[in-house]
Amino acid sequence: METADVIVIGAGIAGASVSYELSTHGKVVVLEAEAVAGYHATGRSAAIISENYGPVLWSRLVTASRRFLAAPPEGFSQTPLLSPRGALFLAREGEHAALTRQADALARRGAFFEVMPAREALAHCPVLRPDQFETALYEPDCKDIDTNALLSGYIRGLQARGGRVEVNAPVRSLERSDGVWRATTPRGTFEAPVVINAAGGWAREVSSLAGLSFRNVVPFRRTAVLFNPPAGYEPSSWPMTFDVAETFYFKPEAGRVMVSPVDMAACEPCDAQADELEVALAIDRIHRFTTMDVRAVTHKWGGLRTFAPDHEPVIGPDPEQPTFIWLAGQGGNGVMAAAAAARLAASFAAGRSIPQDIAALGLTAASVSPGRPCVIDAAAGTPTVGCLAAFQ
Ligand SMILES: Cc1cc2nc3c(=O)[nH]c(=O)nc-3n(C[C@H](O)[C@H](O)[C@H](O)COP(=O)(O)OP(=O)(O)OC[C@H]3O[C@@H](n4cnc5c(N)ncnc54)[C@H](O)[C@@H]3O)c2cc1C
CATH class of the missing domain: 3.30.9.10 (D-Amino Acid Oxidase, subunit A, domain 2)
Incomplete structure (x- = not known):
């Protein structure tokens, strides 16, 4: 049994970025089902950042991510994360x-x-x-993103702060008792008071493992x-x-x-x-x-691109279990908006207020909450097929 302060499920760009942000506050272990990080959606994207792509709240998270991508912290990456595209x-x-x-x-x-x-x-x-x-x-100002450099930068930064990624570690059960989550994988059992659900296309399956009700993120x-x-x-x-x-x-x-x-x-x-x-x-x-x-x-x-019915972010504490934090529903914006989405999810996990620059763009806990009606209501139907939310 290994203990940590936070367990992150999924080592795509969402899991890697949020674990990097949280690793300044405590020990973070990332559990990844596959043999390598970024194997699913993250490794298959078109890898661009555009201010003209996606629904309104994701677009704002794109705006809030641009500075990190353009000027990452010293030592984050040997090569620029962005290059000209248009x-x-x-x-x-x-x-x-x-x-x-x-x-x-x-x-x-x-x-x-x-x-x-x-x-x-x-x-x-x-x-x-x-x-x-x-x-x-x-x-x-649309740019190409070096997704590999971004993902590796986050993982190296996490490791430098004492965190780690356990690969070949699909979470098979997830139970909470005595104030602690226990995640069982073929690589052992991991324990932490907080879990982040960054499982991409599997986000709903992971929430079911945790015993939560139906969540409309598919x-x-x-x-x-x-x-x-x-x-x-x-x-x-x-x-x-x-x-x-x-x-x-x-x-x-x-x-x-x-x-x-x-x-x-x-x-x-x-x-x-x-x-x-x-x-x-x-x-x-x-x-x-x-x-x-x-x-x-x-x-x-x-x-796989994963959506809530309104195509907007699903970020924050689950309404049934506030120590289960969602970072999901990225749709087609998950790489370009990862930096700000991770800071937002980390603020919920650490019980802090929303980062000022993100709040200034009009995002509120309610607007991205996994507890909003379209996410928790089975009768809301599945997200619209074949229709992206209107550009805003
Ligand atoms: C063709 C295409 C083009 C795209 N173009 C762009 C683009 O230009 N720009 C952009 O920003 N976005 C783009 N996207 C979207 C972007 O790829 C996604 O939004 C983003 O990669 C989602 O990241 P993620 O970490 O949430 O998911 P993923 O990368 O899928 O990571 C989730 C991880 O969770 C792991 N996992 C699942 N269940 C478990 C479990 N039980 N235990 C342990 N691990 C588990 C999975 O193995 C997986 O590695 C595109 C997507 C596609 C498909």
């Missing part, structure tokens, strides 16, 4: 109002952007078929495809390119091009795989909206 959002005829809403929201938040006729977007992404779109919004599969650009194309400087209607995005990835048909298929938590139909759709969208010809797919994968 993002292009394309609107077809009839979608101008949606683009204008995005532009207004970016302006309110002080983010840089430029709106232009689709033809001018060719200067940023020369493979577009501009006749398919009317207008484009360019966000220059995973959806997304497919991604990598292909070689045709000869003569040099994609490295192209932006991450989305359509406003959310039917595709593509971006350069180490000399290749990654494309997703932005599918959102309800599924059980699992080692997600690419869906063949979605692979075909992704390729079709490249053919329809760009001048690229996809000859051969070099790699394809699936990943």
